[in-house]
Amino acid sequence: MNDYISSIILGIVEGLTEFLPVSSTGHLIIVNQFVNFSESFAYTFDIVIQLGAILSVIVYFFKRLNPFGSHLNTEGRNRIFTLWAKSIAGVIPALIIGGTFGGIVEEKLFNPYTVCIALILGGIIMIYLESRKNIPTITDISQLKFKTAITIGFIQCFAMVPGTSRSAATIIGAMFLGASRLVAAEFSFFLAIPTMIAASGYSILKAGTSLNGHELAILTTGFFVSFIVALAVIAVFMRYITRHDFKPFAYYRIALGIIVSGYFLIK
Secondary structure, eight states, rough: OHHHHHHHHHHHHHHHTTTTTTTTHHHHHHHGOOOOHHHHHHHHHHHHHHHHHHHHHHHHHHHHOOOTOOOOOOHHHHHHHHHHHHHHHHHHHHHHHHHHHHHHHHHHSSSHHHHHHHHHHHHHHHHHHHOOOOSSBOGGEEEEEEEHHHHHHHGGGGGSTTTTTHHHHHHHHHHHTTBOHHHHHHHHHHHHHHHHHHHHHHHHHGGGOOOOOHHHHHHHHHHHHHHHHHHHHHHHHHTTTOOOOSSHHHHHHHHHHHHHHHHHHHH
16 A cells, blocks of 8 residues: 555544544554554554644644633633643653553554454443433533542553553543543543653654654654544534433444454454
């Protein structure tokens, strides 16, 4: 497959799945089985194109994330600074645990079989979560305490296992801790910014000097494709969760896990 076509396909997959609770990493691992990138470049590519998706979050939520807007008063600025502080506090567990165990997880668990198991288990947990009748106690993101943000950050670490989904882990974690569906999704978006910038930055520092011009062009293509697709997905997703639950994503995860596991078993 042509490298640029592969880059566009992977960029679309990343943009579609990064912020939905279906595991972008899991999908990329599966799609990479049919792409001719080298193993080392495929890993770097998958991490770096996530920056395109993260940029879409910043663009979409810019007014809510920019503490220097002329329309804001002191209270509004402090609220945004506090939101950033909670997001950064939430990423600390991932930096510590990811830095300690990330290499081991990548070596042992980055394969289609782990992805299939994680997809199915995650889907079952989401169905259970949505079947509960609990009334949320956190209905606005400003009500999210630092302790809760850090706890969600620890839960996010389960997403180190490919197929789990960072988005699913944070949303499920936040809802278990009392957040409404909307607050859980919003904080998942905001927590993604420092998390994925840290992960992508580490990957670029580790492999950036070894990339040639052709590889950089492929990365750039995937980056912009994922940005455009992710921006559209965020807009649709935010409208969706105000009216619907996450069960369709859970059913999709289970179905995909079963189908893909069947494919690799008979391959």
